[in-house]
Amino acid sequence: MYAYDELDRTLINERVSEFRDQVKRRLTGELTEDEFKMLRLQNGVYLQLHAYMFRVAIPYGTLSSKQLRRLAHVARRYDRGYGHFTTRQNIQFNWIKLSDLPDALAELAEVGIHAMQTSGNNMRNVTSDQWAGVAPGEVEDPRIWSEILRQHTTLHPEFSFLPRKFKIAITASEHDRAAIKVHDIGLRLHRNADGETGFEVLVGGGLGRTPFIGKTIKPYVAGRDILSYVEAILRVYNQYGRRDNIYKARIKILVHELGIEKFAKEVDEEWKQMGHSALTLDHSVIEEVRSRFSYPAYEKLPHMPDELKQAAHDPLFERWRKNSVAPHKVQGYSIVTLSLKPVGGPPGDATADQMDAVADLADKYSFGEIRVGHEQNLVLPHVAKRDLPQLWKALDRIGLATPNVNLVTDIIACPGLDYCSLANARSIPIAQELTRRFANHDTAEMIGRLHINISGCINACGHHHVGHIGILGVEKNGEEFYQITIGGRADENAQMGALIGPAVPYAEVADVIEDIVEAYLALRDRPEELFVDTVKRLGVEPFKERVYATR
Structure with a gap:
C-alpha cells in the first residue's frame, strides 16, 4: 500500500471544497448545465440516462480495507447499495444525487480517495497489473x-x-x-x-x-x-x-x-x-x-500446509482453488481472485455488504489489501495457503466464490443501454443470459480459457475488440443488433478480433455464442488448444459457416 503524504491530503480536501461550491452554484441556477459540465467532468461526474454517474479513482487498482469500507458506505448511503468496478480499475456509482456528491467526495477524501481525472480530456487513472508486487x-x-x-x-x-x-x-x-x-x-x-x-x-x-x-x-x-x-x-x-x-x-x-x-x-x-x-x-x-509503499511482514510458511492437504479432498474447494488461486512470489502464500461474475449477475458489480465483507476478509487473510483488476474482478494479493479453505468458505457465503475466473462466464461488460446515454444496445442482459447458458462448471472447464467482452456502443468500454469473443451493440432501424468478432486478445500477444459476419438481433446473440463455442469444441485439435489458438489456426470461416448456416 502507498501512504499519501500531507500534500496529497491537502490537494484532495481543497478539491472537495472547490467542487462543493461548484455544485451549490449549479443547484441555485447560477451555473447552467453546459457551464457545469466541464467542472463536473473534472471530478468524475457524468450525466447518464437516468441520473448522474460518479466515477471514483482507484490508482493502479490498489485499495486498503479501510478504503473499501468507505466505498461500501458511499454505495449504501448515497447510491442504491452497490458499485460497479470498471476496466480502468475504478468504481462507478450510478444513482447518486447531485446534491449529495460533495458530501460523498468529502467522506471519501477522509480515507485518501478522490475522483480527479476519472473523466475529461486529461490523464486518466494510471493502471497496472492487479498482481503487481x-x-x-x-x-x-x-x-x-x-x-x-x-x-x-x-x-x-x-x-x-x-x-x-x-x-x-x-x-x-x-x-x-x-x-x-x-x-x-x-x-x-x-x-x-x-x-x-x-x-x-x-x-x-x-x-x-x-x-x-x-x-x-x-x-x-x-x-x-x-x-x-x-x-x-x-x-x-x-x-x-x-x-x-x-x-x-x-x-x-x-x-x-x-x-x-x-x-x-x-x-x-x-x-x-x-x-x-x-x-x-x-x-x-x-x-x-x-x-512510501508498505509490504506485508510475511511469515516463513510451508509450501504445502496440512490445512491445504486436508481441504484437497473436497472437490468443490479444489475446483475453486485451481480456478481462482495463483502462485505468489513468497513461499506459503497465494494470490486469490474474487469473481464478480456470478451466474445471472451484472459483471463487475459488488453490493455494499459484499464490499464490507471483503474488507473484513482482507484484514483477516490479506494484510488489509485488495486489488481491482481490469477484468472487473477483485484480488486478495497476500493469502497464506493455510487460510485458503477458510477463505473459500467465507467467500462462498457472500457469493464471491464462483470458480469461473478466465472461463466463458468471466465476462467483461460495460453498463450499456441500461445506464449509459451513449449506448446503442444493452450489455448487461446479454452477459446475464450467457452466464446462465454456460452455468455448468464442468462444461465451462471443458471449454477452457475463453474471454467474452461486451460493449454497448462503439466507444468500446467493454473492450470487445480484444475479447476472444467480442460482442458490440449497434442500432438498426431502432432495434438492438450485435456484431460478433472472434480471435481478439489483450495480453502480450494482443490483437483485434475479426468480424464473423452480419450483426444479429438481440434475441439471437446467446444462440450465436453457443454456436461459436460448439464449433470450437468440434474444431480444436486437442483439449488443451485454446479458443484463440483454434481461431488463429483455422481463421474465421469455419465459425462463420456454423453461425450463419441456418440463419
Missing part, C-alpha cells in the same frame, strides 16, 4: 512507477486539456495482465543487456471507433528518464493532436497518420530539447516513492 518473476513492483506518473500528471496545467482523454498502463511481468498494447502509452518494465531496469515504451494503442494495437516507439528507456520521455510524448500529442474532430483526436490517430517513425522523431526532438531537466529522476526521488 506479488507476481513470481516480476522485474519489480510497477506501482512505484505508476505512482510517480500519477503524482506528476495530476492537475498538471499543460496536460489538463489534452485533445482527448489519455490512458497509460504499466506491467512488469512476462505475461501482460495490464493490456498495455491497447493504451495510449504502454510501459513494460524489463532489464537491458547490462541488467539495468528500464522500460519498453509503446504508443498509439487504443480501442473505440478506430482500434489500434500500440507500437514500440522506444525499446528501452532508463527508469530515471521515463518521466521526461512520457512528457515528451504528451507534448507532441498536445501540439499536433486533432482538436477539430473528436473522432480523430486520440493519439492513436496521430501515430497512424504520421507513422511511428515520424512520430518517434518528433518525440526524440522534443526530448532532446528538454535535456537533463528537473524531470530526470534522481535515485533518491525514486527511492522516496518506493519507501
Whole structure:
C-alpha cells in the first residue's frame, strides 16, 4: 500500500471544497448545465440516462480495507447499495444525487480517495497489473512507477486539456495482465543487456471507433528518464493532436497518420530539447516513492500446509482453488481472485455488504489489501495457503466464490443501454443470459480459457475488440443488433478480433455464442488448444459457416 503524504491530503480536501461550491452554484441556477459540465467532468461526474454517474479513482487498482469500507458506505448511503468496478480499475456509482456528491467526495477524501481525472480530456487513472508486487518473476513492483506518473500528471496545467482523454498502463511481468498494447502509452518494465531496469515504451494503442494495437516507439528507456520521455510524448500529442474532430483526436490517430517513425522523431526532438531537466529522476526521488509503499511482514510458511492437504479432498474447494488461486512470489502464500461474475449477475458489480465483507476478509487473510483488476474482478494479493479453505468458505457465503475466473462466464461488460446515454444496445442482459447458458462448471472447464467482452456502443468500454469473443451493440432501424468478432486478445500477444459476419438481433446473440463455442469444441485439435489458438489456426470461416448456416 502507498501512504499519501500531507500534500496529497491537502490537494484532495481543497478539491472537495472547490467542487462543493461548484455544485451549490449549479443547484441555485447560477451555473447552467453546459457551464457545469466541464467542472463536473473534472471530478468524475457524468450525466447518464437516468441520473448522474460518479466515477471514483482507484490508482493502479490498489485499495486498503479501510478504503473499501468507505466505498461500501458511499454505495449504501448515497447510491442504491452497490458499485460497479470498471476496466480502468475504478468504481462507478450510478444513482447518486447531485446534491449529495460533495458530501460523498468529502467522506471519501477522509480515507485518501478522490475522483480527479476519472473523466475529461486529461490523464486518466494510471493502471497496472492487479498482481503487481506479488507476481513470481516480476522485474519489480510497477506501482512505484505508476505512482510517480500519477503524482506528476495530476492537475498538471499543460496536460489538463489534452485533445482527448489519455490512458497509460504499466506491467512488469512476462505475461501482460495490464493490456498495455491497447493504451495510449504502454510501459513494460524489463532489464537491458547490462541488467539495468528500464522500460519498453509503446504508443498509439487504443480501442473505440478506430482500434489500434500500440507500437514500440522506444525499446528501452532508463527508469530515471521515463518521466521526461512520457512528457515528451504528451507534448507532441498536445501540439499536433486533432482538436477539430473528436473522432480523430486520440493519439492513436496521430501515430497512424504520421507513422511511428515520424512520430518517434518528433518525440526524440522534443526530448532532446528538454535535456537533463528537473524531470530526470534522481535515485533518491525514486527511492522516496518506493519507501512510501508498505509490504506485508510475511511469515516463513510451508509450501504445502496440512490445512491445504486436508481441504484437497473436497472437490468443490479444489475446483475453486485451481480456478481462482495463483502462485505468489513468497513461499506459503497465494494470490486469490474474487469473481464478480456470478451466474445471472451484472459483471463487475459488488453490493455494499459484499464490499464490507471483503474488507473484513482482507484484514483477516490479506494484510488489509485488495486489488481491482481490469477484468472487473477483485484480488486478495497476500493469502497464506493455510487460510485458503477458510477463505473459500467465507467467500462462498457472500457469493464471491464462483470458480469461473478466465472461463466463458468471466465476462467483461460495460453498463450499456441500461445506464449509459451513449449506448446503442444493452450489455448487461446479454452477459446475464450467457452466464446462465454456460452455468455448468464442468462444461465451462471443458471449454477452457475463453474471454467474452461486451460493449454497448462503439466507444468500446467493454473492450470487445480484444475479447476472444467480442460482442458490440449497434442500432438498426431502432432495434438492438450485435456484431460478433472472434480471435481478439489483450495480453502480450494482443490483437483485434475479426468480424464473423452480419450483426444479429438481440434475441439471437446467446444462440450465436453457443454456436461459436460448439464449433470450437468440434474444431480444436486437442483439449488443451485454446479458443484463440483454434481461431488463429483455422481463421474465421469455419465459425462463420456454423453461425450463419441456418440463419
